[in-house]
Amino acid sequence: MTLLRLMLRNTIRRPVRLALTIGGLAMVVLAFGLLRLTLEEWHSGVKAAANNRLITVHAMSDSLQLPLAYKERMAVIPGIQLVHYGNVFGVEYRDAKESFAAFAEHMGTFFETYPEVILNEADRLAFLKDRGGCLIGWKLAARFGWKVGDVIPLKGTTHTGNWELVVRGIFHSSNPAIMGEGELYAHWQFANERLKTTAPDRADGVGWYVATTAPGVNPRSVVAAIDATFANSFAETRTEREQAYIAGWVARSGALLDALNWLSGVMNGIAALVLVNALAMAVRERTREYGVMKTLGFRPRHLVALVMGESLLVALAGALVGLGLLYPAAGLYAVTVAGGKTVGAYEITAETIWLCLGMMVLVGLLAALWPAVRLSRMTTLEGLRHRG
Amino acid sequence: MGDPVVSLHNVTKTYIRGGTEVSVIRDLSFVIPAGTFLAIMGPSGSGKSTLLNVMAGIDRPTSGSVVVAGTRLDQLSEGEMARWRARHIGYVFQTYNLIPVLTAAENVELPLALTHLTRRERAEHVKTALRLVGLGDRMDHYPRQLSGGQEQRVGVARAIVSDPTMILADEPTGNLDRESADDILTLLARLNRELGKTIVMVTHDPRAAERAQMIRHLEKGLLEMPP
Numbered sequence A: 001m002t003l004l005r006l007m008l009r010n011t012i013r014r015p016v017r018l019a020l021t022i023g024g025l026a027m028v029v030l031a032f033g034l035l036r037l038t039l040e041e042w043h044s045g046v047k048a049a050a051n052n053r054l055i056t057v058h059a060m061s062d063s064l065q066l067p068l069a070y071k072e073r074m075a076v077i078p079g080i081q082l083v084h085y086g087n088v089f090g091v092e093y094r095d096a097k098e099s100f101a102a103f104a105e106h107m108g109t110f111f112e113t114y115p116e117v118i119l120n121e122a123d124r125l126a127f128l129k130d131r132g133g134c135l136i137g138w139k140l141a142a143r144f145g146w147k148v149g150d151v152i153p154l155k156g157t158t159h160t161g162n163w164e165l166v167v168r169g170i171f172h173s174s175n176p177a178i179m180g181e182g183e184l185y186a187h188w189q190f191a192n193e194r195l196k197t198t199a200p201d202r203a204d205g206v207g208w209y210v211a212t213t214a215p216g217v218n219p220r221s222v223v224a225a226i227d228a229t230f231a232n233s234f235a236e237t238r239t240e241r242e243q244a245y246i247a248g249w250v251a252r253s254g255a256l257l258d259a260l261n262w263l264s265g266v267m268n269g270i271a272a273l274v275l276v277n278a279l280a281m282a283v284r285e286r287t288r289e290y291g292v293m294k295t296l297g298f299r300p301r302h303l304v305a306l307v308m309g310e311s312l313l314v315a316l317a318g319a320l321v322g323l324g325l326l327y328p329a330a331g332l333y334a335v336t337v338a339g340g341k342t343v344g345a346y347e348i349t350a351e352t353i354w355l356c357l358g359m360m361v362l363v364g365l366l367a368a369l370w371p372a373v374r375l376s377r378m379t380t381l382e383g384l385r386h387r388g
Numbered sequence B: 001m002g003d004p005v006v007s008l009h010n011v012t013k014t015y016i017r018g019g020t021e022v023s024v025i026r027d028l029s030f031v032i033p034a035g036t037f038l039a040i041m042g043p044s045g046s047g048k049s050t051l052l053n054v055m056a057g058i059d060r061p062t063s064g065s066v067v068v069a070g071t072r073l074d075q076l077s078e079g080e081m082a083r084w085r086a087r088h089i090g091y092v093f094q095t096y097n098l099i100p101v102l103t104a105a106e107n108v109e110l111p112l113a114l115t116h117l118t119r120r121e122r123a124e125h126v127k128t129a130l131r132l133v134g135l136g137d138r139m140d141h142y143p144r145q146l147s148g149g150q151e152q153r154v155g156v157a158r159a160i161v162s163d164p165t166m167i168l169a170d171e172p173t174g175n176l177d178r179e180s181a182d183d184i185l186t187l188l189a190r191l192n193r194e195l196g197k198t199i200v201m202v203t204h205d206p207r208a209a210e211r212a213q214m215i216r217h218l219e220k221g222l223l224e225m226p227p
């Protein structure tokens, strides 16, 4: 009891330093929490991917083109309801810094394939009628200040030449992880006609097919059927359920995930340093008192317990303050970063809370390690002689 | 006088400083009978504190044997030595060394955290010890709210609260004014007389030493026996 009281009093002994330390730890927990939310959001996109959509790409690389003729052959495979196709549309705005994701899609099947697109009926019809028109996500519209009716001049990159597209609609997405809101969609036919003159060898190419399976059909059996259809042909295919395809893509951008994991590690490191610094200072200041305690007969384990306890207490206080800030911050983040129109709505899960607490416990233990070792090694006399 | 509480045989203590050996205690042998109030005097740097610390089990001799309260200290491990100290030694520091974030009562209670006493028993012991030193009314004061003399009395209370075999005091009056110093010396003399505590006090103040039953002079590591 006396030791517990001593630990608590020691912890609050320097209120300003304590506040700064807890504040520093809270910031790290906040940053870590937001990072977690982003990752969870990403994964929720994977989970929300439609189960009935299959993505078919070239078996060798998804940057290679498939023949347009595959559409008819796929359409007759049992279990397939609809076959859609599209391509990357290689354009940018004024220069490379103003580039964005753009796609040329077969418009006869686009809206049926992607019910995620939220667009009013008038704009949808206007876009379907105008082969030189385009659809843009609201974030892209906001980025360059484009409005419906604007003619936007684009420079081709892989699609050489100058393109002038009329904005026919600005859409929202019910699942931005699948259908991004910073993207541009144009008519595949329109892009393809130009290719016939500028790059005839690339004309009639398809980057990917998206097959929608009929209700009640097991998508896995259709996956096999598609790839079997094109086995041993000039361009073999690799088909995956959209979920698997996106998960695979997330996995393939492993460098980014690795970077984020590293970043989490770095944050742990920063937190540990903040705490180590405060704790080492405190322990040094009290060296003489620890020497006195040793004289009284306290053993290293008692002093280690005192320091560990103090360290954990401060670390947990940092975690609690950080989590307290995470709630309002997550709300703000959802609005400013995700436009408030996301699937997961940046919800703070129990897992995130436990991770933050766990991380701080780890940091608390780590930070106490060095002072604890120092105190254990210190002889009673060294402690008593300390001038601080 | 009873059996020896302390017996030292051929104790030496040397330090290596700047590549050369400096001997602080040279081949010292003596006994302290139980119930003695002994003052060790000597000029600064003569090795008084070193000798006291060897007896207290917080320093080790370079050679020789140290037997205190029936235990051969020079053969104990650090952990055993700490346990032994908690049981047998009450130490009074020149600079009081109270824990600033604990009240007088809590400071006195601190050594009892190493015992198996119940909360009530601990509170009893603390109250008794503080009353004994005349601070029954200052239990909840923090060290910074006490005068030097009062702080040292809390220090003495902390040294006796666990009823140790022996009280060791290193210049206990060194930082005090005459009056407060007299109070502390009177207190130590009472503890010796009324409770039969063995007390070894290091001091370089002759007036303080006078209050002890016995005085030994330490000169360059050699204890001079009185004629």
Ligand SMILES: Nc1ncnc2c1ncn2[C@@H]1O[C@H](COP(=O)(O)OP(=O)(O)O)[C@@H](O)[C@H]1O
Pocket: B015, B016, B017, B024, B042, B043, B044, B045, B046, B047, B048, B049, B050, B051
């Ligand atoms: N850790 C140490 N290292 C080197 N010399 C020391 C150490 N501790 C004490 N000494 C030396 O031993 C001598 C005796 O010290 P001390 O016992 O404190 O003397 P006193 O208490 O009589 O003033 C001094 O010369 C001191 O400098």
Ligand SMILES: [Mg+2]
Pocket: B048, B049, B050, B170
């Ligand atoms: Mg000394």
